[in-house]
Amino acid sequence: MSLIDDLPLSVQVSKKIEDDIIYGRLPPGTKLDEAKLCEKYGVSRTPIREALKLLASEGLVEIRPRRGAVIPTLNIVTLFEMFEVMAYLEGMCGRLAARRINEEEKAELLSLHNQCKDYLMEENTESYYEANRKFHFFLYQLSRNSFLIEQASNLHNRLHPYRRLQLRVNNRMQHSFEEHQQIVDAVINSDEDLAERLIKAHVSVQGERFTDLVATMNPDNVQD
Secondary structure, eight states, rough: OOOTTOOOHHHHHHHHHHHHHHSSOOOOOOOOOOHHHHHHHHHOHHHHHHHHHHHTTTTTTTETTEEEHHHHHHEEEHHHHHHHHHHHHHHHHHHHHHHHOOOOHHHHHHHHHHHHHHHHHTTTTHHHHHHHHHHHHHHHHHHHOHHHHHHHHHHHHHHHHHHHHHSSTTTTTHHHHHHHHHHHHHHHTTTTHHHHHHHHHHHOOTHHHHHHHHHHHHHGGGOO
């Protein structure tokens, strides 16, 4: 395991577990056995327990009395509400990005957008999603609001498995890229109102988009 030396061991381990949750290697509903985690990450129980507490504070893990830790399974109402909040957080990021972006950052935003285009042309859904993720996190950074960046990033991570599923819907990757193009234009042109409105619409899962998302889910990973 590659560890970052200047971070406490528990934090290093929490980031590894977080990656496994975010990238679907530990799907919703998975029970986290401490002994198996110790073996997997090559550490003792103490940093594992501390790491799980850290992840629980971020909402990525749920610690249940006498039952241990588990990856939460979201119910449909909660999932809808989380996407609703995500849309408003990202919309605010877009508004501030349009106000505060500089010329160098405009070039970087275009570069990230073009990476998405390359993977779209290849019909590479997984690589497109990773490029898409970088695109969104860069928009958060452009807000230059550390509290907003933290909140948007944490909620994005909690929704990561479900945002990835959206790309399985027919033509969603193409539509996503087209929406990105409009967002990029609005941010680069410093149109705060339009940037906020476009990003909120891009992230929101309402009507047919929400039912399409639910249809892609494993029934074991979501509750009615």
